Amino acid sequence: MSALRGFLVAALVLVPVFGTAQAALPEFTQLVKDVSPAVVNISTTQKVKRQAAPFPGMPMDPDDPMNEFFRRFFGPPPGGVPQQQARSLGSGFIISSDGTILTNAHVVKGADEILVKLSDHREEPAELVGLDERTDVAVLRIKEKGLPVVKVGDSDALEVGEWVLAIGSPFGLEYTATAGIVSAVGRTLPSDAYVPFIQTDAAVNPGNSGGPLFNAEGEVIGVNSQIYSRTGGYMGLSFAIPIKVAMRVAKQIENSGQASHGYLGVTVQPVTPALAQSFGLKRSQGALVASVAPGSPAAEAGLRSGDIILSFNDTALSNAGDLPPLVGNANVGDKAKVRVLRDGKQRTLNVVIGELPDAEQLAGPTSSRDERAQGGRLKLAVTELNDVQRDRLDVPKGGVLVVGVGDGPAARAGLTRGDVILRVGDSEVKDVDHFKKLVDKLPAGRAVPMLVQRRGNPLFLALSVPEK
Known part of the structure; x- marks a missing residue:
């Protein structure tokens, strides 16, 4: 009996503790x-060509040789190529009472018809005002007035651990509400470098795309965009576009039908611990500039390959992924302060932000010598590039082509066959003879940055020759 009394006392003591947690x-x-x-x-709704054979037994692949047999003996398919309608579902939210709606670009891209269903079950055809694939934002408009609108919050003020609520139509189940917390902010994904995503653990599934993410005050702070999944369904990782980014893009689309993004003109890579040591940094931080596009804002401001960008407009960069969203969300024509580490010293450069182009490629010819340097301190075989290789590999001048890598310092640095070595330390590689001289001068026991081009992309590696 005394044991039971002790348990009841302990339970009563614990009640206020659980009650406090529940109230929170x-x-x-x-x-x-x-x-x-x-x-x-x-x-x-999107009209697509039906992938069914118009004649029984006719191959579905249009390039199949048997198709010629069917055409020759049976003639062309009756009625031409059959079509069918592809349908998809998504979500969105109203940002102005005159019928302006925000959603994801991937929800409406390529659609022939867009239908919006309101909370009172009215269905209205929607006009696509415009979309921006880089940020996955689209703006729609329906012919309705006096509609309820969301309250827009401050996504910059979000903190990890805050409660959030998602509302959408997962798998077509309309007005499904799911809750969770903010798992991370400023998350950069490989395929979406221009968006600093909000990561949450609120359950989001196909059909939630384009729907709102609310904070505990009922303010929209994000647009649910994508999930990380190995199954196609929710696995605890969902990502939303910050509402500040989405509204900036939406305003540009409404004003001009399209969005513009800031452009610096650099290719960057992470600063690994080995690279940090080779450049004289105490710890891994910033974005290492692998290349600078000729004529770009970065080139005009004096940025160089080998610079480490430490901050952009006074925002420190903990890693290379922090830079693209900062640049992409900067206004075209604005001046930005870029603090870099060069030759062991910090300096600030002023850059006028340009507009991100669709694509730019450079090429050029020279040289046809076939000399090789093999073995040596690096256990590496290199050769001159001929005109065909220069054109194909996009190396106008200088550099040497790696044709073999043995077990040694080159392999440990990460060099592979097919790499083009462009620079060793601060010196640009002119040819094989020059490369051999640079290698002979490498200090033993100290890491030196080496710039290579791999599959068309510049990349720094930390090269270290061991002491004998």
Whole structure:
């Protein structure tokens, strides 16, 4: 009996503790009622060629040789190439009472018809005002007035651990609400370098795309965009476009039909611990400039290959992935301060932000010598580049081509067959003889940065020759 009394006393003592924790949890019931009227369901229709054979037994692959047999003996398919309608579902939300809606670009891209379903079950055809694939933002408009709108929050003020609520149509299940917390902010994904994503653990699935992500105050702070999944369904990692980025792009689309993004004109790579040591940095930080596009804003400002960008407009870069979103969200024509480390000293350069072009490529010819340097201190075989190789590998002048890598310093640095060595330390490689002289002068026991070009992309490697 005394043991039971002790248990009851302990339970009573614990009640206030659990009660306090429970009181701290958010109550989403009223929030969902308040914000749901401004959330919409989006369905699209796209006409596509049907992948079915028009004659029984006819191969579906149009390049199959048997197709010629069917055409010759049976003539062309009746009625031409058959078509079918591809349908998809997504979500969105109303940002102005005159019918302007925000969603994802991938939800409506290529659609022949877009239908918006409101919370009161009205269905309205929507006009695509414009979309921006780089940020995955699209703006729609329907012919309705006096619509409920979302309240836009401050995505810059988000902190990890905050509660968030997602509303959308996963798998077509309209007005599904899911909650979670902010798992990370400023997350850069490989395929979307211009968006500093908000990562959450709120359950998001196909159909949630384009829907709003709310904070605990009922303000939109993000646009649900994508998930990380090995199954196609939710696995605890979902990503939203910060509303500040989405609204900036939406405003540009409304004003001109398209969005513009800042452009610096550099290719950057992470600063590994070995590279940090070779450049004289105490720790890995910043973005290492691998190349600078000729005539770009970076070139005009004096940025060089080998510079390490430490900050952009007074925002410190912990890694290379921090730079693209900062540049992409800068206004074209604005001046930006770029602090770099060069030759062991820090300096600040002023860059006028340009507009991101669609694509730029450079090429050029020279040299046809076939001399090789093999073995040596690096256990490496290199050769001159001929005119065909220069044109194919996009190396106008200088450099040597790696044709073999043995077990030694070159392999440990990460050099592989097919790399083009452009620079060793501060010296640009002119030819094989010059490369051999540079290698002979390498200090033993100290890492030296080496610039190579691999599959068309510049890359720094930390090369270290061991002491004998």
